[in-house]
Amino acid sequence: MGQEHARRISLISGVELAGFVHPNGQRTSPAGLESVPWEPSIESLLRQTPIDGVIISTPNRCHAEYIVECARRGLPVLVEKPMTENLADAISSLKAIESAGIPALVGHHRLYNPIIECAQRLLSSERLGQLVNVRGSAKYLKPPAYFVDGPWRSEPGGGPLKINFVHDVASVMYLLGPIEAVQAIASSTIRRTPVEDTAAVILQFESGVLGSFMISDCSASAESWETTAGENSTFPHHPNEACYEISGTRASLKIPTLELIEPVAGAPCWTKPYERHRIAVLPADPLTRQLEHFASVISGEAKPRVTARFGAQVVAVISAIEESILSGARKRVQPCG
16 A cells, blocks of 8 residues: 555655655565655654655554654654554554644545545435435455465454455445444354454444444455445456445435435335436546645645544444454444543
8 A cells, every 4th residue: 555655646746755664674666766765764764854744554553653653753644544453552543643733644545535425425415314224245255365475364353354344334434424333243164264254244323323234355246345436446347236225214325336216206115116326426546535635634724534533433343343253242332532
């Protein structure tokens, strides 16, 4: 993800990539950026050049350390998702950010996708009526090489809940509001590793909306954001598949197809027909839009859109899901301050 950010920075007017930091001394410059300086620490980079903001795109376990260091130096940050590896680190990082008063964003980049923005406008318009439920899938089939290249992905903390589903949690929270409780079960029947390969999750939102999600990285399925949204050319695009459906008392909305399902005439009823039509949006790269927003935040022209408090609350939801899997019980989501 660091390289993905680096490639896009040159596309943004008035923004310059000051340098790379890698504490282990590794150097892998994206094509065309070989001349950008590398340093072993933020401190050493600061001695070479002024820095206005930092993108933290390290392994998850390092996020909290760098957040605190940036907060101590008063540097605005964009930290990749999840904000931190665990809830304790999320809470301590949030305190450091808010005590220092630095602007901070969490890299839930899907929230900058025009599809999600359009869905949010529809939900706010009450066209669906009073919202009732959300049904979602995050299902894909990861090849063996994926786990060979990253052995940590077969260890606790490396399963599809923290790697992938964290994105979906952020998306539905952005659209439907805070989640107050969860219940979940998980299995590793297929891969037989210490980490889940499949999970089923129930979400209870503060608004009363209920949600259900099926998550799996060993399912031969096209029902995931990666394969339905057309956001990332690495994945095949299945434009007629949807991974979320949000239902209200008047209509339902499928995402990312933006297919609206409404009664043909009059009040909706199960004995009456429904019609379907799609809402068109102009596509845009959410990662680039996120960086443009970060530049505006650094310059003081905008307030953070995906805040550290929001990112910490996403971590709290994932933590509650993990606790529910271990205990077999419904778990309340801990508020982050």
